Amino acid sequence: MKKNLNIQVFNxxxxxxxxxxxxxxxxxxxxRMQEFAILQERAFGKAxxxxxxxxxxxxxxxxx
Numbered sequence: 189m190k191k192n193l194n195i196q197v198f199n200x201x202x203x204x205x206x207x208x209x210x211x212x213x214x215x216x217x218x219x220r221m222q223e224f225a226i227l228q229e230r231a232f233g234k235a236x237x238x239x240x241x242x243x244x245x246x247x248x249x250x251x252x
Contacts, residue, residue: 198204212220 196207198207215223
């Protein structure tokens with residue numbers, strides 16, 4: 189699958205924020221959900237919807 193890549197260089201964060209807002213505003217709800225799903229998979233892995241989260245606690249003892 190060939191994807192069209194569009195690389196832009198911005199002069200400020202404000203300029204980048206405006207471009208990102210415009211990009212999101214032009215997306216359909218389905219496209220937004222697809223993008224969200226991709227970010228969820230990157231953060232939590234492919235099985236994030238089917239496996240329970242393992243509750244892990246870690247701590248450190250400090251001598252203050």
